[in-house]
Amino acid sequence: MKVALAYNLKKEDNTKPEDYASEFDSEETIGAIAGALRSRGHNVEYVEASQPNLLEAFKKSRADMVFNIAEGEKGKYRESEIPAILDFLGIPYTGSGTLSLAVALNKALTKKILKADNIPTPAFQLFTTGKEVLDPQLKFPLIIKPNFEGSAKGINRSNVVENQKDLYLKARELIDVYQQEALVEEFIEGKELTVGILENGTCNVLPILEIDFESAKKSGEFFYSWRMKEFQGDDVQGLTPTFHCPARLDSQTEKLVKDTAVKTHRAVGCYGISRTDIRLSKNNIPYVLEINPLPGLNPKESNFPIMAYAAGMKYDDIIEAILTSAYQKRKAENG
Numbered sequence: 001m002k003v004a005l006a007y008n009l010k011k012e013d014n015t016k017p018e019d020y021a022s023e024f025d026s027e028e029t030i031g032a033i034a035g036a037l038r039s040r041g042h043n044v045e046y047v048e049a050s051q052p053n054l055l056e057a058f059k060k061s062r063a064d065m066v067f068n069i070a071e072g073e074k075g076k077y078r079e080s081e082i083p084a085i086l087d088f089l090g091i092p093y094t095g096s097g098t099l100s101l102a103v104a105l106n107k108a109l110t111k112k113i114l115k116a117d118n119i120p121t122p123a124f125q126l127f128t129t130g131k132e133v134l135d136p137q138l139k140f141p142l143i144i145k146p147n148f149e150g151s152a153k154g155i156n157r158s159n160v161v162e163n164q165k166d167l168y169l170k171a172r173e174l175i176d177v178y179q180q181e182a183l184v185e186e187f188i189e190g191k192e193l194t195v196g197i198l199e200n201g202t203c204n205v206l207p208i209l210e211i212d213f214e215s216a217k218k219s220g221e222f223f224y225s226w227r228m229k230e231f232q233g234d235d236v237q238g239l240t241p242t243f244h245c246p247a248r249l250d251s252q253t254e255k256l257v258k259d260t261a262v263k264t265h266r267a268v269g270c271y272g273i274s275r276t277d278i279r280l281s282k283n284n285i286p287y288v289l290e291i292n293p294l295p296g297l298n299p300k301e302s303n304f305p306i307m308a309y310a311a312g313m314k315y316d317d318i319i320e321a322i323l324t325s326a327y328q329k330r331k332a333e334n335g
Ligand SMILES: Nc1ncnc2c1ncn2[C@@H]1O[C@H](COP(=O)(O)OP(=O)(O)OP(=O)(O)O)[C@@H](O)[C@H]1O
Pocket: 122, 143, 145, 149, 150, 151, 152, 153, 155, 185, 186, 187, 188, 189, 192, 223, 224, 225, 229, 277, 279, 289, 290, 292
């Protein structure tokens, strides 16, 4: 198959906040995906998605399929830009479509959808100006995060607050720096879990990954903050969480968590691949934080491959599964 690999290459920009480039992909990830595709006999062409002549580049590629990992660059719905262009050009692509990619990037909207489907998600309130009166039903500790970011951008230790003064300080900072609404959420103490799905007609749930921050205590971080993600594995800073895959759960809880991830994947209308982030409360309620329809695919560091490896897959198998899923969907649609 002729495959165009669409991505936004990570490049530093000193005029932007220090976490600006975190969601984009490294040459290592792009090279690994291209290598995996080639090893399965596909022809690969690279399409950098921030180029001004993107439409022409896709047209010229004459690809049978676009392997889409492009995060997009501009605005609150940036992840749906490339799929929208591809829909317009009539070129099929891997993974979720425009609507799901846009919805998943809006954490508050995703949570409204989850609530409507009776999927547990932490109680929340959206701050637009930072001058709103706090909903008296929300119980401290609270966490406050940018509503339209990923890769834990803008999420650090000081985002978990115990009182109104710190909450409003952080709210105004986030609204100012990220130029978007801030999501205020109850902070759920408990296990950090993430659940990978590879869908091929049916949803195959990978072994659940549990991330334990006990071993990273000396870093001063206690959850999956930006620093923890960005410098994961850095011994000097002590940013060394412990991964358990499969997660240490009894079989009933494991089923509950997996079912919750499948329901989330369906509620948001995702396709092909997703990773749902969950906090399991002390009384065993799997609170969904968010769903990632474009989870990181770095072969060494990203959470999604770790789960697929635990299922016995190799990196090439993951990439081929994502491609096959898109191909089969297209075939089913076209009869
Ligand atoms: N309500 C919450 N309760 C407890 N921890 C939370 C909560 N919200 C966020 N966190 C912590 O912050 C991390 C990042 O939050 P979240 O997953 O919402 O952000 P993100 O930027 O979309 O992440 P990703 O890197 O997965 O795209 C979570 O993995 C978790 O450790």
